[in-house]
Amino acid sequence: MLTAILEQSSLFLQQLVNGITLGSIYALIAVGYTMVYGVIQLINFAHGEIYMLGAFLSFSLLSGFFGFGLPFGLAVLLSVLVCALAGVLLDVVAYRPLRRAPRLAALITAIGMSIFLQNLALLIWGAQIKSFPQNAIPSFLSEPALLLGDVVISWLQVVILLTVIFLMLVLQLIVHYTRIGRAMRAIAQDKTAASLMGVNVDRVVSYTFALGSGLGGVAGILVGLYYNAVYPTMGYFAGIKAFAAAVLGGIGSIPGAILGGGILGLAEVFGGGYISSSYSNGIAYAVMILVILVKPTGLFGRHLRDKA
Amino acid sequence: MHLDDRLFSDKRFYLPLLAAVLVLPWLPMGICGPYVLRVATLTLVYMVLALGLNVVPGFTGLLDLGYVGFFGLGAYTAGLLTVHYQWSLWLVLPLAALNGALWGVLRGAPTLRLSDDYFAIVTFGFSELIILVIRNEHWLTRGPMGVPGIARPDFFGKVLDQPWQAFYLILFFLFLVLWVVVRIRSSRLGRAWFAIREDEIAAECVGVNVASYKIIAFALSAAIGALAGAFYARWFRFIHPDMFKFWESILILCLIVFGGMGSISGALLGALILVPLTEVLRIILPAELSNARYLLFGLLIVCMMRWRPAGLLPVQKE
Numbered sequence: 001m002l003t004a005i006l007e008q009s010s011l012f013l014q015q016l017v018n019g020i021t022l023g024s025i026y027a028l029i030a031v032g033y034t035m036v037y038g039v040i041q042l043i044n045f046a047h048g049e050i051y052m053l054g055a056f057l058s059f060s061l062l063s064g065f066f067g068f069g070l071p072f073g074l075a076v077l078l079s080v081l082v083c084a085l086a087g088v089l090l091d092v093v094a095y096r097p098l099r100r101a102p103r104l105a106a107l108i109t110a111i112g113m114s115i116f117l118q119n120l121a122l123l124i125w126g127a128q129i130k131s132f133p134q135n136a137i138p139s140f141l142s143e144p145a146l147l148l149g150d151v152v153i154s155w156l157q158v159v160i161l162l163t164v165i166f167l168m169l170v171l172q173l174i175v176h177y178t179r180i181g182r183a184m185r186a187i188a189q190d191k192t193a194a195s196l197m198g199v200n201v202d203r204v205v206s207y208t209f210a211l212g213s214g215l216g217g218v219a220g221i222l223v224g225l226y227y228n229a230v231y232p233t234m235g236y237f238a239g240i241k242a243f244a245a246a247v248l249g250g251i252g253s254i255p256g257a258i259l260g261g262g263i264l265g266l267a268e269v270f271g272g273g274y275i276s277s278s279y280s281n282g283i284a285y286a287v288m289i290l291v292i293l294v295k296p297t298g299l300f301g302r303h304l305r306d307k308a
Numbered sequence: 309m310h311l312d313d314r315l316f317s318d319k320r321f322y323l324p325l326l327a328a329v330l331v332l333p334w335l336p337m338g339i340c341g342p343y344v345l346r347v348a349t350l351t352l353v354y355m356v357l358a359l360g361l362n363v364v365p366g367f368t369g370l371l372d373l374g375y376v377g378f379f380g381l382g383a384y385t386a387g388l389l390t391v392h393y394q395w396s397l398w399l400v401l402p403l404a405a406l407n408g409a410l411w412g413v414l415r416g417a418p419t420l421r422l423s424d425d426y427f428a429i430v431t432f433g434f435s436e437l438i439i440l441v442i443r444n445e446h447w448l449t450r451g452p453m454g455v456p457g458i459a460r461p462d463f464f465g466k467v468l469d470q471p472w473q474a475f476y477l478i479l480f481f482l483f484l485v486l487w488v489v490v491r492i493r494s495s496r497l498g499r500a501w502f503a504i505r506e507d508e509i510a511a512e513c514v515g516v517n518v519a520s521y522k523i524i525a526f527a528l529s530a531a532i533g534a535l536a537g538a539f540y541a542r543w544f545r546f547i548h549p550d551m552f553k554f555w556e557s558i559l560i561l562c563l564i565v566f567g568g569m570g571s572i573s574g575a576l577l578g579a580l581i582l583v584p585l586t587e588v589l590r591i592i593l594p595a596e597l598s599n600a601r602y603l604l605f606g607l608l609i610v611c612m613m614r615w616r617p618a619g620l621l622p623v624q625k626e
């Protein structure tokens with residue numbers, strides 16, 4: 001009896017740890033959706049592909065896919081920078097020409113870019129699941145950091161959680177205490193008024209894309225390490241779940257995205273563990289639909305202007 | 309006068325159209341045999357799908373990202389009814405269309421007050437849920453094993469086992485759907501939809517019952533999608549959850565974006581060009597990379613939105 005309870009509770013704790021890890025990664029991706037939506041009211045469907053790009057770039061730089069290998073830290077840094085740049089490029093090439101077009105046009109373009117990038121990755125890297133070369137990543141990551149009975153917390157999980165917390169704090173500082181952050185918030189409130197006050201809207205939007213995409217790239221690297229699997233469609237499901245998290249938290253709200261990510265990660269792990277694993281993807285869809293139908297502003301969202 | 313309006317009203321259009329349609333399938337038969345006929349039949353299936361999808365984003369201006377859900381729903385409704393009860397196509401098909409319409413209404417009713425992108429997200433999530441249920445409810449759908457051995461279409465007790473018979477069957481359904489869509493488009497209903505598309509609030513102010521007109525659009529669109537699915541199941545004789553992935557929704561959307569959203573002739577032209585192109589790419593690309601053909605569709609969507617947002621055969625504004 002007692003052992004059964006212990007077993008149950010350790011299973012519960014392990015699920016909790018896994019759920020928090022997963023949730024923090026979703027939060028990292030969700031922030032990218034929510035920031036872009038806040039500034040230009042566009043669901044950037046291609047954001048999941050930026051995340052996939054982060055995973056593929058770091059894999060390629062570590063495994064010598066491009067013909068040369070880099071040390072771990074340098075590879076991660078370079079991948080994140082390229083992701084940030086890719087985000088800016090995505091905006092400049094695909095979205096900026098449509099700023100004055102109907103919203104539907106930009107939304108369809110975003111879907112088109114998502115499909116384009118995903119299949120570009122398929123052409124470059126192939127459909128097979130890639131895994132990181134074990135000798136290229138720091139070996140301590142795969143060791144357990146903490147053992148509580150049967151519950152294992154790996155160093156990788158600790159690193160993921162600390163990275164996410166650190167990045168979120170930095171992001172909060174940027175958004176609330178820098179010039180560019182103030183400009184972002186001003187544009188989110190009223191784009192026209194902000195530009196009349198001398199805010200360079202295009203430049204701020206580029207910064208927003210760079211920040212969001214950089215964070216997405218970090219998330220891609222972390223997930224690539226966590227599951228040790230990198231493949232072209234990985235951005236699709238992660239993107240949907242992170243988007244659901246952003247909607248749950250209230251799209252446009254950064255704290256909302258973080259909370260939404262956490263809730264969704266936990267819901268997925270516990271739903272998968274206790275209800276049915278085959279429907280674990282369905283939880284994200286169901287949450288997304290229910291929130292939109294019942295409370296479209298989410299947990300922290302401000303009210304959206306209709307037909308803006 | 310725009311091509312759409314002439315499709316069924318201009319008498320000069322009837323003869324060339326009829327001739328083309330009757331002669332076309334026979335031309336390839338002599339040169340390339342059944343493969344080309346198969347692609348031609350598939351093209352017609354996608355023409356029906358494009359016409360059906362066109363009703364919601366094209367006529368009412370709401371982006372539907374989950375159309376393949378209704379295609380899959382129709383295919384599984386027809387496939388399972390056929391496998392279990394051996395019913396005739398002419399009973400199964402209307403039932404599948406009805407089931408599609410039912411779910412179209414069930415999906416549509418709660419989304420009435422949603423604006424553009426939220427509507428798109430709900431349609432996407434809904435269709436993913438449909439496919440997830442199809443994949444996981446083994447007792448009903450056999451899940452990832454698919455449903456094999458679905459009976460061929462029949463006609464007054466006679467089994468249509470020749471490929472060209474299936475071609476003419478879907479051609480018949482295409483014309484049926486085309487007729488319905490063209491007629492509705494120029495009716496009071498169609499004008500109400502266009503009013504909603506241009507400005508929902510203004511439409512409501514002049515007395516258009518936005519809610520019920522939207523519901524009708526959802527039901528019609530879903531019924532057409534399910535009808536195409538039902539034919540597809542009886543024609544292809546095997547259905548599998550993987551046939552109804554999100555990419556299919558995007559492919560169908562691409563057809564109408566390419567041809568021109570809201571344009572009926574555009575939807576037909578989009579399918580006529582892009583579906584055979586997909587099949588050619590499927591052959592050219594190695595099997596492992598065959599999905600990379602979607603790259604082209606992604607690029608096509610982006611370029612169309614950038615340089616020709618109204619499509620190849622744009623609807624003329626009055």
